[in-house]
Amino acid sequence: MGAVILSLLFPLLAIALRIAGDGDLARRLKSRDQSAMGEMYDRYGRLAFSLIVRIVRNEGIAEDLVQETFLRVWNRSASFDEEKGALAPWVLAVARNRAIDYVRSLEARQTRNSMELDKLERPGVCAVVDDAFLQVDRVRLLKTAFDKLPPNQRMVLELAYFEGMSQPEMAERMKQPLGTVKTWVRTALRSLREEIGEAVPA
Amino acid sequence: MNCDDLADVFELYALGVLEAEERGEIEAHLGRGCAACTPRLRRAAALNAAILAVVPDTAPPRGLRRRVVSLVGSGRSAWGWTFASGSVAAALLIALLWFSVRDRELESQLARERANLTRVQQAFAFLNEPETKQVIFGKGEPRGNVFVNPRTGVLLIASNLPPLPVGKTYELWVIPKGGAPKPAGLFQSDREGTAIYIQSGALDLAATGAVAVTVEPDAGSAQPTTTPIIVAPVAGF
Numbered sequence: 001m002g003a004v005i006l007s008l009l010f011p012l013l014a015i016a017l018r019i020a021g022d023g024d025l026a027r028r029l030k031s032r033d034q035s036a037m038g039e040m041y042d043r044y045g046r047l048a049f050s051l052i053v054r055i056v057r058n059e060g061i062a063e064d065l066v067q068e069t070f071l072r073v074w075n076r077s078a079s080f081d082e083e084k085g086a087l088a089p090w091v092l093a094v095a096r097n098r099a100i101d102y103v104r105s106l107e108a109r110q111t112r113n114s115m116e117l118d119k120l121e122r123p124g125v126c127a128v129v130d131d132a133f134l135q136v137d138r139v140r141l142l143k144t145a146f147d148k149l150p151p152n153q154r155m156v157l158e159l160a161y162f163e164g165m166s167q168p169e170m171a172e173r174m175k176q177p178l179g180t181v182k183t184w185v186r187t188a189l190r191s192l193r194e195e196i197g198e199a200v201p202a
Numbered sequence: 203m204n205c206d207d208l209a210d211v212f213e214l215y216a217l218g219v220l221e222a223e224e225r226g227e228i229e230a231h232l233g234r235g236c237a238a239c240t241p242r243l244r245r246a247a248a249l250n251a252a253i254l255a256v257v258p259d260t261a262p263p264r265g266l267r268r269r270v271v272s273l274v275g276s277g278r279s280a281w282g283w284t285f286a287s288g289s290v291a292a293a294l295l296i297a298l299l300w301f302s303v304r305d306r307e308l309e310s311q312l313a314r315e316r317a318n319l320t321r322v323q324q325a326f327a328f329l330n331e332p333e334t335k336q337v338i339f340g341k342g343e344p345r346g347n348v349f350v351n352p353r354t355g356v357l358l359i360a361s362n363l364p365p366l367p368v369g370k371t372y373e374l375w376v377i378p379k380g381g382a383p384k385p386a387g388l389f390q391s392d393r394e395g396t397a398i399y400i401q402s403g404a405l406d407l408a409a410t411g412a413v414a415v416t417v418e419p420d421a422g423s424a425q426p427t428t429t430p431i432i433v434a435p436v437a438g439f
Contacts, residue, residue, distance in 0.1 A: 034275065037270065037273070037274050041267050045267060046259070049262035050257050053257075063262070063263065070273070142252050192249060193245070193249060
């Protein structure tokens with residue numbers, strides 16, 4: 001499972017990381033320029049679709065959730081601060097959260113984090129990423145770092161990012177003590193941070 | 203926990219997967235405006251975005267772009283949002299509605315059939331009365347039969363009725379000899395222009411000159427306002 005998510009990586013990046021000029025796009029979104037919706041889709045539609053398919057594993061459902069994602073961004077774009085960053089992280093967060101909410105609703109899982117998901121979709125929280133961050137070489141670094149993680153550490157990250165699990169939920173799923181899971185999570189995140197550390201703007 | 207411990211899980215915080223206790227701690231800490239932690243949170247959000255961007259590439263279907271753009275088409279944004287915000291729930295709702303509409307359609311169809319059957323049964327009963335007399339009217343269109351019975355009233359069986367304009371209805375009249383027409387009920391035809399209508403009640407055959415039908419406004423009229431489409435003289439009973 002671990003290496004799978006990082007395979008077939010590069011075709012996406014070429015599309016996903018064309019994020020220069022998001023400021024102008026964001027301004028047009030805010031002024032309800034309908035063509036901005038099309039442009040935003042052209043930039044991030046494929047990425048959002050890929051991410052959602054990765055989470056829900058159903059392309060039909062993913063189509064619905066992509067529409068939901070873009071409408072949500074459109075409707076909330078008024079609160080986006082184009083001076084602070086790119087749209088991509090925000091679109092990604094919204095897409096991920098819609099997909100995870102969907103999977104949870106299927107599993108009738110306690111949505112203990114749903115309020116949090118909603119709150120963290122505020123563009124102010126997500127869109128603090130410098131345009132330059134999501135560049136192909138940076139993400140290539142990340143892929144390499146991810147691949148180097150021990151299986152258990154990759155697993156906990158996948159459960160957090162693509163299944164929306166909290167640490168106690170991971171412990172239950174992996175039948176491991178909570179303390180062990182927490183250690184894996186922290187160690188894994190630290191490794192990734194170190195690998196791409198300088199690439200991330202402070 | 204100190205700054206470093208908290209910052210260790212900023213990614214989880216930004217993902218929304220932290221338990222309430224740790225989340226509360228982080229929020230309280232950030233709320234105090236920790237200068238060191240703000241950029242760390244920013245980095246965490248960046249790392250999250252990068253990890254989420256690293257998924258297998260799947261091409262969306264061609265039509266998806268059009269659907270996304272049309273969600274904010276002119277004058278449709280509010281509705282589109284309502285639709286899309288629960289697209290999955292909406293799909294279920296649509297399915298549910300479809301079934302219930304179909305149920306309702308079947309139900310109303312059944313009700314219509316039942317009403318038709320009732321009318322036919324009543325017509326048979328009416329015809330079966332020994333005192334029922336037949337009055338034939340019309341050679342062209344519309345045509346049909348009027349039956350009169352001193353005890354049970356008037357039965358009209360008509361076909362080739364002209365289609366009714368919206369807001370109009372057929373009205374039956376009983377016209378006494380030498381008197382003004384009396385309203386005898388409103389009815390509609392079916393899609394084929396046929397109608398079976400019974401105006402129940404005693405009827406003085408000797409005093410009745412004719413039975414007539416006009417087209418009237420929905421609520422009916424006290425006096426005919428249009429030329430009758432059916433006039434069946436009641437004579438010789």
